[in-house]
Amino acid sequence: MESVPVRCPACRREHAYLTPVYPCPCGAPTAAPMLRGAAPEPITHRTWDDDWVTVRCRACGRHDQWPQPELCCPCGTVLRIPVAAAGADPADGVRPSHIPLPRTAPAPRPSFRPMTIRTGRDAVTAAAMYLRWLGYREVVISAERPSSRIDLRAAGLIAQVDSTTRPSTLRDVECLWLNALNTSVTGVFFSLAGYAQDARARADGLDVPLFVMDLTGTPQPVNGPADELLSAGA
Template identity: 50%
Template structure:
């Protein structure tokens, strides 16, 4: 389902992201269950992102194409549908009816450790074709192919090799591939980020990390702070994003 757009409200630019602004509490029209849905957004190739307002009722649930004021004025039709015995038109099921004049409190959102960023219109892109990983060279090949799939063309080996693993460079991107059977550490993430900042010059350079053995908790925390996309790889050869920065990179591409 999709929350209805509030046509009488203006879209606002997204400057700082917060939990409260990225999610709305909506009610499913089929089963009546309330849940958290991504706030619709519209992004442009220039980098601007607009948050599109949606129509929600007073209790936080999305209305059926009307604003909260219009829903209150048309409350009689909702009551009539409930009396007619249509389960899809009635409110969400609960242990009992709420007392008149008292709004039912919406459930407190449970903050997961990894929240994919909402994208209303992801750019069309063919499915990534994985390559089986048998050794360290295959891991580097998969990472290079994945970067090209994201739109970073002309990938090549970086001139400066890291203490461990390999680095791939492309226009606007510096990626590190760690094929070792040890989790990537905080120091590894920081070194990649610092190298990308050093080589940036006048043109911004993004960075991304690909690891076969995953990441330590400290590495994941620091990557979230620095905005470094983290990907894991397995023998199937399909990189998987594991933090919000990686989700955003997959959604937007180069």
């Protein structure tokens, strides 16, 4: 199917966007109808209520709540893709999958099967699933978030998951890096709202992999170290 061009207003990079498809309870594939011609909006503040849209199944007419389509630009900006109101003709909106980002090499593993994120705890669980998919074993989720803000631990790795509504900061990245350095492991960062520009630059210098997650629960690498981790795995 034809993809829809989406231009990032921050870096002006153009993407070919394919909206996610979800299974309706009736079994038919369902996708939010994209509003052609409407400009995407950078997400600088998240509210859980605004991150869901009502989508009508063309097969059975059922209305359900699904995650608002989003695109994670490699520049670090998270974009909200405008959709048509429920009941509009979704013929232009049905797409088979999400937008692939550049990879350093194809990953020799099955496709990642994400989980929908509705709460902050879901974000941590989705990140743990992703790390296991990368090949990390015995990934442990902290029962209560410690003062170090480390949410996940595995052999040779710690990870922080920022499910707040603001971009992760330079201090966030540096704190994770220091925790990883003190324990001689790799530190990986996951964020729902993206990263501040100085945080991106610092992570590149410290070799900290950065991932952005949308509400479908699919992490996307946004810097070189993350691309390398995705390619190599555990």
